[in-house]
Amino acid sequence: MQDEVRTAAAFYTGSAGERTVHLLGPYLTQRWPDLKGQRLLGLGFAAPYLPLWDGQTALSVSARLDSATQCEAGRMQYCRECVVSGRQLPFDDLSFDRVLMIHALETSHAGHELLRAVWKVLRDDGRLLLVVPNRRGVWAFSDTTPFGQGTPFSQRQLRVRLEQSMFHVENSRTGLYPPPFPRLGGRRAGEAIEKAGRSVLPTFGGAVIVEAVKNIWGGLPLLTAKSCRPVGRRIFETG
Structure with missing residues (x-):
């Protein structure tokens, strides 16, 4: 994953990264x-997006996925990073209200384990906002951007991947319609293309943006019809 994060660090320090945000x-x-008052975890390379909620969250943490890239990506350090x-996040279970994942799942070699680790650190009423490259979008074919890395x-x-990891998808859409070409990357032109893309080609944006919630019932034992004894909640690892 070192090359992917190096690409993300260089990308977001430039004008193209600013326009993408x-x-x-x-x-x-x-x-x-x-x-307001929420605990937010940014996972992957989410640091450029966490300032969107500055002044609101009770705690905001940026967590990168590969220690080998710490020095390479040092220019984009977040205040809490x-x-x-x-495979295993160093946070207590049920410790975050929100998790923003971007530039994470598509480059991970253990995607199921990563999503299960996110499931554990999210509170029962927590929400996951996941951004990944869209297979149908132009950005997935540009290896000069972080959206052209991984799968x-x-x-x-x-x-399907989220459901297999005990998440329920509540909203799914695509965004990032301007192609990743410098001449078409101006702010005004980008906003116009973005607006047109949402109306004309709603499934062909460069990124898939999904909001999901925990399926807490997927880890609970089922009661048989004959059982009358109350059973306390117990969470079991599945898959």
Whole structure:
């Protein structure tokens, strides 16, 4: 994953990265308009997007997935940042209200374990906002951006992956319609293309943006019809 994060660090320090945050930001804040008093975890390379909720959250943490890239990506340090393993996150269970994942799942070699680790650190009423490259979008074919790294997903593929990891998808859409070409990357031109893309080609944006909630019942034991004894809640690892 070292090359992917190096690409993300270089990308977001440039004008193209700033425009990308400008285009994707409204989708994220539309889903989460107010995070006052919430605990937010940004997983992958989410640091450029966490300032969208500055002054709202009680705690905001950026967690990268590969320790080998810490020095390479040092220029994009967030005020609270750490490097973590994608298989087991170093946070207590039920410790975050929201998790924003971007530039994470598509480059992970243990995607199921990563989503299960997110499931554990989310509170029972917590929400996951996941951004991945869209298999149908142009950005997935541009290896000069972080959206051209790893394995892209269709909306259906991402929904299946989340359901297998005990998440329920509540909202799914695509965004980031301007192609990743400098001449078409101006702010005004990008906003116009973004607006037109949502109306004309709603499934062909460069990124899939999905909001999901925990399926807490998927880890509960079933009661037989003959059982009358109350059973306390117990969570079991599945899959």
